Amino acid sequence: MKSLKLSSTLLILASLACGQFLPATTIPSVAVPSITAQSAATEVDATLEAAQPAEIVYGATARGHIAAITEQIGARWTGTEQEAQTAQYIQDTFAQIGYEPVIQPFSRSGWVDDETESIFKSANVIAVKGGESDQVIVIGAHYDSSDEGLGADDNASGVGILLELAEQLKDISTPYTIHFIAFGGEEAGLLGSQEYVDTLSADEISNTVGMINLDSLIAGDITYVYCSESKSALRDWVLSWAKLNEIALQTIPNVELSEDGYGISDYDAFDKAGIPFAYFESTNWTLGNKDGYTQVGPQYGDGGAVFHTEYDTLAYLDETFPNRVDEHLNDVIAILYNLLTQYNANN
Numbered sequence: 001m002k003s004l005k006l007s008s009t010l011l012i013l014a015s016l017a018c019g020q021f022l023p024a025t026t027i028p029s030v031a032v033p034s035i036t037a038q039s040a041a042t043e044v045d046a047t048l049e050a051a052q053p054a055e056i057v058y059g060a061t062a063r064g065h066i067a068a069i070t071e072q073i074g075a076r077w078t079g080t081e082q083e084a085q086t087a088q089y090i091q092d093t094f095a096q097i098g099y100e101p102v103i104q105p106f107s108r109s110g111w112v113d114d115e116t117e118s119i120f121k122s123a124n125v126i127a128v129k130g131g132e133s134d135q136v137i138v139i140g141a142h143y144d145s146s147d148e149g150l151g152a153d154d155n156a157s158g159v160g161i162l163l164e165l166a167e168q169l170k171d172i173s174t175p176y177t178i179h180f181i182a183f184g185g186e187e188a189g190l191l192g193s194q195e196y197v198d199t200l201s202a203d204e205i206s207n208t209v210g211m212i213n214l215d216s217l218i219a220g221d222i223t224y225v226y227c228s229e230s231k232s233a234l235r236d237w238v239l240s241w242a243k244l245n246e247i248a249l250q251t252i253p254n255v256e257l258s259e260d261g262y263g264i265s266d267y268d269a270f271d272k273a274g275i276p277f278a279y280f281e282s283t284n285w286t287l288g289n290k291d292g293y294t295q296v297g298p299q300y301g302d303g304g305a306v307f308h309t310e311y312d313t314l315a316y317l318d319e320t321f322p323n324r325v326d327e328h329l330n331d332v333i334a335i336l337y338n339l340l341t342q343y344n345a346n347n
């Protein structure tokens, strides 16, 4: 399958150059399952629908947003003018797509560095897409970044995917109502996601069937999905769907994500409120201390790390890992598009 994907990726890059979507037949991101796969399909999960050969080309729009945020705004640490500019960019994009974005401003205590706390002013940017049910599935990505590098991987990649999905799903029927949320203040201590969950009523919490967290999705060797094992339905669904459609996706069972009791990304407040989450990240748990912090071979980035380093730029990623950005974007968007149009917790 690799070679096929490679040739179609080259075609994509050509189209990216001319900034338009290629006709559907380009990325057979989902091959019609062969007999064996068919039988495997029935085994894997009868509710899964194999998506038809790709009428949709994923990732070009997301790449455009990553380029715009990293090249026009750049590093956007929590509470800075650059973070506010990014919030405006996201708000404008949601409006252009046809949503009525809601701004949720907040002022919360966070971490300037490991020792110093400070009050940060920031905001969440929220777009709501009505579904067949008014039960809610949240899909979120933080838009602030560290002040090292341009934050292409961490986390313009998550924001780009969020905005492309919001556009792709705008007029598509979905089982659940979707809250697309760009969180502010993640880097200073998960501030935006904590603010969002803190302002939910008990009814709203029980009405939220799941949270999809997107954080650092284009630099790492391998795309992973994590969850808490006691609430694994979302994770299991995407693993099955990815397997059926021959898309590379791995998980770390019983993964230990938190550090000194602190979560490491925006799933944390939802998890603590009892909401099932599926957290997507690209890294490589077989490298370094096998703790998920080494994303690539030690000869790359800063000893194998790209996020929070000067190497976190689209230019470095495209030059060092050709096709990786487009393959990761295509895979994650294909998985999430099918999850958000097919997944039903009651099935």
Ligand SMILES: [Zn+2]
Pocket: 142, 154, 155, 186, 215, 216
């Ligand atoms: Zn991040």
